[in-house]
Amino acid sequence: MNKLKPFAPVVLRIGLSLVFLWFAFDQFMNPNSYIAFIPQSILDMTHVSASLIIHLNALFEIVFGTALLLGFYTRTAALLLALHLFDITYVVGFGGLGVRDFGLSMGTLAVFMYGRDFLSLDRYVAGSVSSGLSAQPSPSMVSPVSSSGSHSLQQTVDTLSR
Numbered sequence: 001m002n003k004l005k006p007f008a009p010v011v012l013r014i015g016l017s018l019v020f021l022w023f024a025f026d027q028f029m030n031p032n033s034y035i036a037f038i039p040q041s042i043l044d045m046t047h048v049s050a051s052l053i054i055h056l057n058a059l060f061e062i063v064f065g066t067a068l069l070l071g072f073y074t075r076t077a078a079l080l081l082a083l084h085l086f087d088i089t090y091v092v093g094f095g096g097l098g099v100r101d102f103g104l105s106m107g108t109l110a111v112f113m114y115g116r117d118f119l120s121l122d123r124y125v126a127g128s129v130s131s132g133l134s135a136q137p138s139p140s141m142v143s144p145v146s147s148s149g150s151h152s153l154q155q156t157v158d159t160l161s162r
Contacts, residue, residue, distance in 0.1 A: 009117040013068060016108050020065035020081060027058035039091060060084070071120025078112035
Protein backbone atom coordinates (compact mmCIF):
# COMPACT_ATOMS: atom_id res chain seq x y z
CA MET A 1 0.00 0.00 0.00
CA ASN A 2 2.93 2.38 0.57
CA LYS A 3 3.52 2.38 -3.19
CA LEU A 4 0.15 4.07 -3.60
CA LYS A 5 0.83 6.80 -1.03
CA PRO A 6 2.52 9.24 -3.47
CA PHE A 7 -0.58 9.14 -5.65
CA ALA A 8 -2.87 10.46 -2.87
CA PRO A 9 -2.19 14.16 -3.54
CA VAL A 10 -2.52 13.58 -7.29
CA VAL A 11 -5.89 11.86 -6.89
CA LEU A 12 -7.09 14.60 -4.51
CA ARG A 13 -5.96 17.40 -6.85
CA ILE A 14 -7.51 15.85 -9.95
CA GLY A 15 -10.72 14.78 -8.20
CA LEU A 16 -11.34 18.23 -6.77
CA SER A 17 -10.56 19.92 -10.07
CA LEU A 18 -13.12 17.74 -11.81
CA VAL A 19 -15.76 18.77 -9.26
CA PHE A 20 -15.02 22.46 -9.91
CA LEU A 21 -15.07 21.93 -13.67
CA TRP A 22 -18.35 19.98 -13.55
CA PHE A 23 -20.07 22.76 -11.61
CA ALA A 24 -18.55 25.42 -13.87
CA PHE A 25 -19.82 23.80 -17.05
CA ASP A 26 -23.20 23.16 -15.42
CA GLN A 27 -23.42 26.86 -14.57
CA PHE A 28 -22.86 27.73 -18.23
CA MET A 29 -25.41 25.17 -19.41
CA ASN A 30 -28.05 25.77 -16.70
CA PRO A 31 -27.48 29.23 -15.19
CA ASN A 32 -31.07 29.49 -13.98
CA SER A 33 -30.44 26.58 -11.60
CA TYR A 34 -27.92 28.71 -9.70
CA ILE A 35 -29.64 32.11 -9.59
CA ALA A 36 -31.37 31.31 -6.30
CA PHE A 37 -27.98 30.89 -4.61
CA ILE A 38 -26.90 34.48 -5.25
CA PRO A 39 -27.70 36.69 -2.26
CA GLN A 40 -29.81 39.72 -3.04
CA SER A 41 -27.23 41.88 -1.27
CA ILE A 42 -24.65 40.93 -3.92
CA LEU A 43 -27.04 41.86 -6.70
CA ASP A 44 -27.83 45.18 -5.00
CA MET A 45 -24.16 45.95 -4.37
CA THR A 46 -22.85 45.08 -7.84
CA HIS A 47 -25.81 46.26 -9.97
CA VAL A 48 -25.21 43.41 -12.44
CA SER A 49 -27.56 40.64 -13.40
CA ALA A 50 -27.59 37.32 -11.61
CA SER A 51 -26.91 35.62 -14.92
CA LEU A 52 -23.70 37.61 -15.42
CA ILE A 53 -22.52 36.72 -11.90
CA ILE A 54 -23.19 33.04 -12.61
CA HIS A 55 -21.25 33.19 -15.89
CA LEU A 56 -18.32 35.06 -14.29
CA ASN A 57 -18.27 32.49 -11.49
CA ALA A 58 -18.28 29.68 -14.04
CA LEU A 59 -15.39 31.31 -15.92
CA PHE A 60 -13.42 31.67 -12.67
CA GLU A 61 -13.98 27.99 -11.86
CA ILE A 62 -13.03 26.88 -15.39
CA VAL A 63 -9.78 28.86 -15.39
CA PHE A 64 -8.62 27.82 -11.93
CA GLY A 65 -10.19 24.34 -12.09
CA THR A 66 -8.22 23.69 -15.27
CA ALA A 67 -5.04 25.04 -13.66
CA LEU A 68 -5.64 22.71 -10.72
CA LEU A 69 -6.33 19.77 -13.03
CA LEU A 70 -3.03 20.33 -14.83
CA GLY A 71 -1.13 21.16 -11.67
CA PHE A 72 -0.21 24.55 -13.11
CA TYR A 73 0.25 27.21 -10.45
CA THR A 74 -1.12 24.52 -8.17
CA ARG A 75 -0.89 26.45 -4.91
CA THR A 76 -2.36 29.66 -6.34
CA ALA A 77 -5.25 27.85 -8.00
CA ALA A 78 -5.98 25.74 -4.92
CA LEU A 79 -5.89 28.73 -2.56
CA LEU A 80 -8.20 30.83 -4.74
CA LEU A 81 -10.62 27.94 -5.21
CA ALA A 82 -10.56 27.10 -1.48
CA LEU A 83 -11.27 30.72 -0.48
CA HIS A 84 -14.00 30.88 -3.12
CA LEU A 85 -15.60 27.73 -1.80
CA PHE A 86 -15.30 28.83 1.84
CA ASP A 87 -17.26 31.95 0.83
CA ILE A 88 -19.89 29.83 -0.90
CA THR A 89 -20.10 27.67 2.23
CA TYR A 90 -20.70 30.78 4.33
CA VAL A 91 -23.38 32.05 1.94
CA VAL A 92 -25.35 28.79 1.70
CA GLY A 93 -25.00 28.05 5.43
CA PHE A 94 -24.27 24.80 7.20
CA GLY A 95 -27.09 22.72 5.83
CA GLY A 96 -26.50 19.76 3.54
CA LEU A 97 -24.95 21.87 0.76
CA GLY A 98 -22.83 23.90 3.14
CA VAL A 99 -21.36 20.87 4.88
CA ARG A 100 -20.52 19.29 1.52
CA ASP A 101 -18.92 22.54 0.34
CA PHE A 102 -17.00 22.86 3.60
CA GLY A 103 -15.51 19.39 3.06
CA LEU A 104 -14.56 20.31 -0.51
CA SER A 105 -13.05 23.56 0.79
CA MET A 106 -10.92 21.70 3.29
CA GLY A 107 -9.76 19.25 0.62
CA THR A 108 -8.84 22.13 -1.68
CA LEU A 109 -7.01 23.81 1.20
CA ALA A 110 -5.07 20.56 1.69
CA VAL A 111 -4.01 20.69 -1.97
CA PHE A 112 -2.81 24.26 -1.38
CA MET A 113 -0.81 23.17 1.67
CA TYR A 114 0.74 20.21 -0.15
CA GLY A 115 1.58 22.18 -3.28
CA ARG A 116 2.81 20.57 -6.44
CA ASP A 117 2.82 16.80 -6.63
CA PHE A 118 5.03 14.60 -8.78
CA LEU A 119 2.60 14.72 -11.73
CA SER A 120 1.95 18.48 -11.61
CA LEU A 121 2.81 20.57 -14.62
CA ASP A 122 4.54 22.87 -12.11
CA ARG A 123 7.29 20.26 -11.84
CA TYR A 124 8.01 20.51 -15.56
CA VAL A 125 7.79 24.29 -15.70
CA ALA A 126 10.15 24.59 -12.73
CA GLY A 127 12.57 22.24 -14.47
CA SER A 128 12.67 19.88 -11.53
CA VAL A 129 11.84 16.79 -13.54
CA SER A 130 14.96 15.04 -14.68
CA SER A 131 15.42 11.68 -16.30
CA GLY A 132 12.36 10.17 -14.69
CA LEU A 133 9.47 10.73 -12.37
CA SER A 134 9.98 9.69 -8.81
CA ALA A 135 6.93 9.23 -6.66
CA GLN A 136 9.06 9.32 -3.54
CA PRO A 137 9.84 12.67 -1.91
CA SER A 138 13.46 13.63 -1.65
CA PRO A 139 15.02 13.38 1.83
CA SER A 140 15.14 17.20 2.04
CA MET A 141 11.36 17.31 1.56
CA VAL A 142 10.73 14.95 4.44
CA SER A 143 12.42 16.90 7.20
CA PRO A 144 13.83 20.39 7.54
CA VAL A 145 16.54 19.03 9.85
CA SER A 146 19.97 18.90 8.25
CA SER A 147 22.28 15.93 8.45
CA SER A 148 24.15 17.62 11.31
CA GLY A 149 20.95 17.55 13.36
CA SER A 150 20.32 21.29 13.36
CA HIS A 151 18.13 23.39 11.13
CA SER A 152 17.63 27.00 10.29
CA LEU A 153 14.49 28.97 9.62
CA GLN A 154 15.54 29.26 5.97
CA GLN A 155 15.82 25.46 5.64
CA THR A 156 12.33 25.10 7.09
CA VAL A 157 10.89 27.69 4.70
CA ASP A 158 12.67 26.06 1.76
CA THR A 159 11.27 22.68 2.71
CA LEU A 160 7.73 23.99 3.12
CA SER A 161 7.80 25.85 -0.18
CA ARG A 162 8.52 22.73 -2.22
